[in-house]
Amino acid sequence: MVKDVLTARQLVFNENHEIYACEFLCLDEGAEDTSSSVNVCPSKKFMTTKRLANVCESIAESERHLDVPIFINVDQTFLSETDDIYAVKPNIILEILASVEPTESNLKRIQQLRRKGFDFALSEYALDPSKASFFKYLKVIKVDVLNVTQSQLSKSLPILKKSKCLILAEKVESQTVYENCKALGFDLFQGDFLENPTIIGGKEISEKQNSSLQLVSEFSKNDIEVDKVAEIISLDPVLTTKILLLINCPLYQLVRDVNSVREAVVIIGLDVVKQWAIVMSLMSVSTSPTELFRSLLARAKTLELIAFNNQDEEVSLNPLECFLVGLLSGVDAIFKVNMETLVGSLKLEAHLKQALLTHDNALGSLLINVIGIERFDSQTFERLSNQDICLYGRCQQDGALWADTVMKNL
Numbered sequence: 001m002v003k004d005v006l007t008a009r010q011l012v013f014n015e016n017h018e019i020y021a022c023e024f025l026c027l028d029e030g031a032e033d034t035s036s037s038v039n040v041c042p043s044k045k046f047m048t049t050k051r052l053a054n055v056c057e058s059i060a061e062s063e064r065h066l067d068v069p070i071f072i073n074v075d076q077t078f079l080s081e082t083d084d085i086y087a088v089k090p091n092i093i094l095e096i097l098a099s100v101e102p103t104e105s106n107l108k109r110i111q112q113l114r115r116k117g118f119d120f121a122l123s124e125y126a127l128d129p130s131k132a133s134f135f136k137y138l139k140v141i142k143v144d145v146l147n148v149t150q151s152q153l154s155k156s157l158p159i160l161k162k163s164k165c166l167i168l169a170e171k172v173e174s175q176t177v178y179e180n181c182k183a184l185g186f187d188l189f190q191g192d193f194l195e196n197p198t199i200i201g202g203k204e205i206s207e208k209q210n211s212s213l214q215l216v217s218e219f220s221k222n223d224i225e226v227d228k229v230a231e232i233i234s235l236d237p238v239l240t241t242k243i244l245l246l247i248n249c250p251l252y253q254l255v256r257d258v259n260s261v262r263e264a265v266v267i268i269g270l271d272v273v274k275q276w277a278i279v280m281s282l283m284s285v286s287t288s289p290t291e292l293f294r295s296l297l298a299r300a301k302t303l304e305l306i307a308f309n310n311q312d313e314e315v316s317l318n319p320l321e322c323f324l325v326g327l328l329s330g331v332d333a334i335f336k337v338n339m340e341t342l343v344g345s346l347k348l349e350a351h352l353k354q355a356l357l358t359h360d361n362a363l364g365s366l367l368i369n370v371i372g373i374e375r376f377d378s379q380t381f382e383r384l385s386n387q388d389i390c391l392y393g394r395c396q397q398d399g400a401l402w403a404d405t406v407m408k409n410l
Helices: 051-060 076-082 104-115 129-137 150-161 175-184 205-219 226-235 237-247 261-268 270-285 290-308 319-328 331-335 339-344 350-357 362-374 378-383 384-410
Strands: 003-015 020-031 070-074 092-096 119-125 140-144 167-172 188-191
Touching: 020 188, 051 140, 051 339, 070 261, 076 104, 104 119, 104 129, 119 129, 119 167, 140 150, 150 167, 150 175, 167 175, 175 188, 205 226, 205 237, 205 270, 226 237, 226 261, 226 270, 237 261, 237 362, 261 270, 270 290, 270 319, 290 319, 290 331, 290 384, 319 362, 331 339, 339 350, 362 378, 362 384
Parallel strands: 020 070, 070 092, 092 119, 119 140, 140 167, 167 188
Antiparallel strands: 003 020, 003 188
16 A cells, blocks of 8 residues: 655745745655655656545645645646545645646646645746746746746746736745845745855854853753753743743643743653753744744754664664754754854764764764755655655654644744
8 A cells, every 4th residue: 555655845935934835745655665766756747636635635634733835746647637636625736847738638627626626836937938828727836046037037027927826936045046036026935045044154153142052062961960951941041931831831731830940851851851942042042034943843853753763773863862963953054154163162972063064974864864855855865765765754744743833832
C-alpha cells in the first residue's frame, strides 16, 4: 500500500511578511520496497485524483489549525483524469505546472474542479502569452521572477493585475529582487530569501545578544545540574515568566499550574526546560520576523524527532543536541551576523561547532539533509535512501505542526 507523506513545507508571504499560504512537496512512501528510489515531487509527475484525495484528507487532519491556503502541484496527467474528487479542506489551491497547456479539455476539467471546491494557480509563469487563457480560472499567478527581466516585469505586471488574480513573485532569492517586486506591486512572495534573510558581513554581536548566547552555551552542556538551570533562569524574571506561561499553556495539557522553574523540571523534564529557555532567550533579543523563528523551531524539532527515531547503531544522535543545532543553524540570520562570528561567541562542544560550521560529522550531515528537504533540493533526495526520506518527511511534518502550535501560544 502506498501512503502519501506531506513534507518540505515552503511558506508564501504577503507584503507585510505574514504567512499567506504554504506549498507542500508530496512524497510517495513505499511501505514494502525501501530499496527503490522515492518519487521526488510525484505531484509534478504522478499526482492522481486518488492520491490528491489522500493528501487533502491528510491536510484536513494535520493542518486544520493553520488557516491558510495550501498549494499542491498538479500536471497534465492529473488534468486528464475524469474521476470525481471534492476538496475536503477549504483553501486547497491546485498549482498547474508550466508544462501544461490551456487546451479546451484542460480548461473544462479546471472548471469542473472549481465547482468541486478547488482553487487554481499557475506555476512558474514566465510571461508566455499562450497561457493567458488560464487566467479567468485562476486565483493566483506565480511569476518566475528569476527568468524574466525587470523591464519585462514592469510592462507585464499592470496587464496581469487586470486579471483580478493575486500576483505572486516566485523564486525570490535576494533582497534586491524582493524590493523590486514589492515596488512593482506584487501581492505575494515566495523564495528561500524570505525565510533566510540577508546576513550583514562584519556586524558585531550586541551586548544583549551576547548575554543570550552565553545562556545557550551554559544550557548546551549535558552535565549541567538542575539547580544551576533554575538559578540561571531565575536571574531573569521576564524569561522565567515566559517559560512558565508556555509550560502552562494548552500545549502540555497539565492538570495543574506549574509555579516555578524547579517544578517545571520535575514535571516536563530538564531538557525541555533548557530548550525553552534557549528559545525564549534568543527570541527576546531578535527583531526578525516571527515566521523565521517558526521555520527554525520546525527545523529544530525535525532534527530532534529524527534523533529519537534513529535506528542506525553506528550513528549516535543526542536529541537535545539535534534540537540545539537546528535552532542555531538560522540564528546567524536572526542576529544578522555570519555563522563564524556567532559560533565564536558560543562555548559549545567541538562536535556541535563542527556541525554548524563545516557539517562534516553525523550531526552536520543530518542538518544539511533536513535543510535540503526544506528547500526542495533534488540532489538531497537523490542522495538519501527511500527509508530516510520517508522518516525525514514524517518528522518534518510533525515538526512543522509542533512549531505552529508553539507560535500560537507564545
